[in-house]
Amino acid sequence: MxxxxxxxxxxxxxxxxxxxxxxxxxxxxxxxxxxxxxxxxxxxxxxxxxxxxxxxxxxxxxxxxxxxxxxxxxxxxxxxxxxxxxxxxxxxxxxxxxxxxxxxxxxxxxxxxxxxxxxxxxxxHKMRSDELQKGQDSIANQAAFVAELATRPSRELLSMLVTTLQEGNRKLIALVLHDRLGHLDDHLQRN
Incomplete structure (x- = not known):
């Protein structure tokens, strides 16, 4: 990962x-x-x-x-x-x-x-050790999901963004798309 x-x-x-x-x-x-x-x-x-x-x-x-x-x-x-x-x-x-x-x-x-x-x-600082572990696992799962999303084509990500029902997943898909489109925007502004 x-x-x-x-x-x-x-x-x-x-x-x-x-x-x-x-x-x-x-x-x-x-x-x-x-x-x-x-x-x-x-x-x-x-x-x-x-x-x-x-x-x-x-x-x-x-x-x-x-x-x-x-x-x-x-x-x-x-x-x-x-x-x-x-x-x-x-x-x-x-x-x-x-x-x-x-x-x-x-x-x-x-x-x-x-x-x-x-x-x-x-x-x-307020979390118990089990809550911290659960949070670390959640962040690791999100990071793995984002890394996997980064390998997918933009068209597929757009389709996923529209069809997914989980708000957390939508935010992560939007994050990857924003990252890609941001790079595209930077490229277009330079030309």
Whole structure:
């Protein structure tokens, strides 16, 4: 198995932690303020302005950048079980408006459930040895899957992207396609 993908995933997370430690001024460390620190990091990382209401996809992106494992089905479950106060809905009653406090409530709820992404640098120190091993196995499996995807033609990857039902696999397929198309974009810009 090619370990270079694992190293890339881990180094990205280490860069993220360094960015948190160096780019967030004015926050004294207090365990109760940890969700706030994570959220400020995520907002800076993806360029979302603080103080505005987020859409559900934006809220899920912020939560993922904070190192939590939450997709739409898990979010729906948490909202149905009322693990945290639901955000307000828009005038149609279909879409949620996620204020910062709502996202922080979701982060706190996920934290209490230990719903961390595998081997995420923000949470490794909180994991038991079995959770760390499970996370390492998950990262190794993802790296092997990405290495295998890298050998497939782009047409096949596009077909897989459209037909796969597993969100995690879709993200990895999109990562490989983005890597390929990024190289293509660089080549076209030079000519």
């Amino acid at each position: 090619d370990r270079s993908y694992t190293k890339v995933l881990v180094s990205i997370q280490q860069e993220d932690i360094f960015m948190v430690m160096t780019n967030l001024e004015g926050l004294a460390f207090d365990p109760a303020s940890t969700p706030e620190i994570y959220l400020r990091f995520a907002e800076k990382k993806c360029g979302l302005p603080t103080g505005k209401a987020y859409t559900t996809p934006e809220a899920l992106l912020l939560v993922e950048l904070c190192g939590y494992d939450c997709d739409r089905p898990k979010l729906t479950y948490q909202l149905k079980k009322k693990f945290f106060k639901s955000p307000e809905k828009d005038e149609t009653g279909k879409a949620y408006f996620w204020k910062r406090e709502n996202v922080l409530d979701l982060i706190r709820s996920l934290e209490s459930m230990r719903a961390w992404l595998p081997i995420h640098g923000f949470h490794c």
